[in-house]
Amino acid sequence: MSIEITALSKSFGDFPAVNNVNLKVETGEMVAFLGPSGSGKTTLLRIIAGLEFADSGNIFFSGEDVSEKSANERKAGFVFQSYALFNHMTIFENIAFGLRVVPRNKRLSKQEIRECVLSLLDTIQLSGLENRFPVQLSGGQRQRVAFARALAVKPRVLLLDEPFGALDAKVRRELRAWLSEFHNKTQLTSLFVTHDQEEAFEVANRVVIIHNGTIQQIGYPDEVRSKPANSFIHDFLALDI
Amino acid sequence: MSKKRHILPGFNLSLGWSVTWLSMIVLLPLAALIGKTASGGWGHFWETVTDPQVVASYRISFGISLIAALINGVFGLMAAWIFARYQFPGRRFMEAATDLPFALPTAVAGIALTALYSPNEWIGKWLEPLGIKIAFTPIGILLAMIFIGFPFVVRSVQPVISELSVDVEEAAACLGATRWQTLKSVVFPTLVPSLLTGVIMAYGRAVGEYGSIVFISGNIPFKTEITPLMIVHKLEQYDYTGAAAIGFTMLVASLLIVCAGNFLQSWGNRFRERT
Numbered sequence: 001m002s003i004e005i006t007a008l009s010k011s012f013g014d015f016p017a018v019n020n021v022n023l024k025v026e027t028g029e030m031v032a033f034l035g036p037s038g039s040g041k042t043t044l045l046r047i048i049a050g051l052e053f054a055d056s057g058n059i060f061f062s063g064e065d066v067s068e069k070s071a072n073e074r075k076a077g078f079v080f081q082s083y084a085l086f087n088h089m090t091i092f093e094n095i096a097f098g099l100r101v102v103p104r105n106k107r108l109s110k111q112e113i114r115e116c117v118l119s120l121l122d123t124i125q126l127s128g129l130e131n132r133f134p135v136q137l138s139g140g141q142r143q144r145v146a147f148a149r150a151l152a153v154k155p156r157v158l159l160l161d162e163p164f165g166a167l168d169a170k171v172r173r174e175l176r177a178w179l180s181e182f183h184n185k186t187q188l189t190s191l192f193v194t195h196d197q198e199e200a201f202e203v204a205n206r207v208v209i210i211h212n213g214t215i216q217q218i219g220y221p222d223e224v225r226s227k228p229a230n231s232f233i234h235d236f237l238a239l240d241i
Numbered sequence: 242m243s244k245k246r247h248i249l250p251g252f253n254l255s256l257g258w259s260v261t262w263l264s265m266i267v268l269l270p271l272a273a274l275i276g277k278t279a280s281g282g283w284g285h286f287w288e289t290v291t292d293p294q295v296v297a298s299y300r301i302s303f304g305i306s307l308i309a310a311l312i313n314g315v316f317g318l319m320a321a322w323i324f325a326r327y328q329f330p331g332r333r334f335m336e337a338a339t340d341l342p343f344a345l346p347t348a349v350a351g352i353a354l355t356a357l358y359s360p361n362e363w364i365g366k367w368l369e370p371l372g373i374k375i376a377f378t379p380i381g382i383l384l385a386m387i388f389i390g391f392p393f394v395v396r397s398v399q400p401v402i403s404e405l406s407v408d409v410e411e412a413a414a415c416l417g418a419t420r421w422q423t424l425k426s427v428v429f430p431t432l433v434p435s436l437l438t439g440v441i442m443a444y445g446r447a448v449g450e451y452g453s454i455v456f457i458s459g460n461i462p463f464k465t466e467i468t469p470l471m472i473v474h475k476l477e478q479y480d481y482t483g484a485a486a487i488g489f490t491m492l493v494a495s496l497l498i499v500c501a502g503n504f505l506q507s508w509g510n511r512f513r514e515r516t
Contacts, residue, residue, distance in 0.1 A: 077415070086409060
């Protein structure tokens, strides 16, 4: 599914968090929003998911205007930095949640839900842990469960908000590789927010550099690295090198 | 023999003090109560606690307290939700008002309720023609019990609601859950342990409540007499062993309530980190 954003703006009081953003993401792309903290990248992602609403501008999912739709109508797969798992539910119930809240006449049968959850557990390499509770898993395992939960409802787009931010370096690299591989296999349109440029350049097809709520540059990783569009990007990229 | 080492210093000293203190403040009076009960002999004990008038008072105290605690569970949860989630003018004042029954002498509450609901008073005179009697009926007892139990529920649930992370509710919404489904299966289950704590505390408080009830209940034998009142009756007749016998029965019942409560809480907490 393609995503198109036109003239999107959002302020918190006097503070312009997102300022006149225009962006087109093609079907099957993996795009990273890269920028320092407070740059507005997370707000932009949340507006796309329907967790925040823009003051002006529009969002189109495959040409359909979803600007006024609520989060539960847009059904974007969203993965939080904090995992946001339901701690009182088992891993199985967590992943099945999105399948069970569907109205009865459209819901899958119990058996179908079970098969779907078990196959997702296999995909995230956590087979056999379906009866555990989230607190009994490691951080990396929890984030994989959060992925599976988001994927269970077959979202048309996957939105990842600093998905590896709370994990240690080793697990982060493993999950990053896993995510790349997963994306190559499924070609699910994905957007992810990060302040880690290594992560952005390694995983994403295209990188969007955001600063002060505006897009500074959109380009392929090599392009952005070799030809930064302005001095801010040059300095920002130089920080880590 | 090797001595077990604790990382935190002062374990023996603080444990010693806690046990001594607990013994003096809690266990000693309880032991005295049991001793006093035993001094009357088994026959006297049984006769006292199974006296029909006393048995009727158990039904009123424990039964109406349960209804009051359940009603407080519903409305206390609502109030806690509103206090924790919304900003509105007068919120601080309402929160302070919620705590009032903690501090107010219970007799004052009893007099105030009686002044409102007696047949010739402010609210009572409007309800009387409709055939609704509140003062001097079990409904009056229920009202008093709701009044004194309310803050227990609000105060145990509110901090938990304040600390709920919004992430999980947003995650549920992104998975297609309606607001109601999110509340029902994501938010509410995490509040159950604290809600149970609040309801059980409100229940325990209502069972033991005396001051605010005796004014509004009218103390009609077999109809509106509560168990603590039966104890006072015995004391007035200098029947100390009888009073102790009823007191002992209440003690056992309270212990059972507390145990049931702890069991329910650990069940409600089964998904939390075990340390």
